[in-house]
Amino acid sequence: METIDICKIEDNDILLRYHYLTGFLMVFQHAKITDILFNFDQILLDNGETEDIYHLLAYTGIGMVFARENDVEKAEFYFNKVLEKIYRYPIKKVEDTWRVLNIVYQCGEFYASIHELEASNVLLNYAIKICSDNHVTYYLARAAAQLAQNAIEEKKDKNDILELIYDARAYAKINRNEIKLKELKQLEIAVKKGL
Template sequence: MNVEKFIAARKAAGMSQKELSEGICTQATLSRFENNGQVPSLKILIKLCNRINLPLVDLFSSINVVNSQLDEQLEKAEFSLITSEFEQLAQILEKIDPKTIKDADLRARYYYLKGFEMVFSQAPFTDVLFHFDQLLMSKTTDTVFQLLAYTGIGIAYAREAELEKAEVYFDKVFSEIYTYPIQTTEDIWRVLNIVFHCGVFYAQTNDLETSNALLNYAIAICSENHLTYYLARAAAQLAKNAQAAGEPASVILELIQDALAFAKINKNRLLINELNQMKKQL
């Protein structure tokens, strides 16, 4: 609720708290509303707004509209992340000033997306860490954002070839991600992001057993929820793991073909090109 707008309207009407509250409510009730955001009953609020000629809807609309628009932008940004459209992700986030974001969950969502955008755009290591630190310091109560921060920091360390440090963060995630309750579509996207990148990391450290288990878990989540976006990437990483394990060419080719089919559905051009190169090298 936009209390500041209410206060501005009262002052514009030239009324003190005592004058405005007279005959409607106690001055203490009005004071608690203006100073602490304690909203009085709807009947009282309507009378107060009418006295200062402030439409009640104005108290609700501005912040909610801003949050709604921001949520829509961030949803587009998050979809760009899961489809690996990193340039589009950067363009969307470039138009958002995090200093203007008041809602804790929206701010956390911004920093999670910005952190991953910086990882995939090869931004300086310290800049990546800064954005994930902002995410860890956010006041959101949704624990998935903490797990996303750990995942992002792990990826950043892995790209610096600091695999032991990276493993500290991936182990934190690994111990908790299987029990995280998936309730919304956004939860699915975020859990898949985490599980997939954990799978990629453990492949990088040649722990193919753990990597395959995580990637197959990602595929199971996709299948259960009828999603294809991480399906192609997980299947592609399984093909790479099979290649690293020295599996027969026929097994690797079957995995590549599966990944290609999913990648074509998603129109993931980068992955399609990468998989075709893998086929040629068999």
């Protein structure tokens, strides 16, 4: 990404895509908060439609940054902006599927982290529905595993929790996600022991 000269990009859609991808990469690489926010601001200051997918991705990315910094109030402000709009966003292209899934999953994970499990569960189940409707598997294991974690926190029946774990494990096997499989095995052992 660093070798791309953004001054030479004339297509606004490509420029917005560059900023959102760079922003998320910076979040996952734990870059400085000011650099990440500046990157997402490039999207938010764009004069295009304010409810387009890039704006929703920017709000999500900013929410993730504030969540990383343990500033729940600010993180929730940005995730709430997304929550109001993501259910109405039409999935027209394959790219939309992946972008919406990213947003929905990140929101679901955030709301779980602040113990708003009802909102988290709705979002994660929506992510699973999108995966099912569009025949994609990447987010299935992650969403199902978070649903299992939520069920544990909600003190649901042990068999219901184990079913969620087994679903997540099946999805993780499809994706060959060895890390998630190990996490789920440990979770299963803990649940069977009664936590």
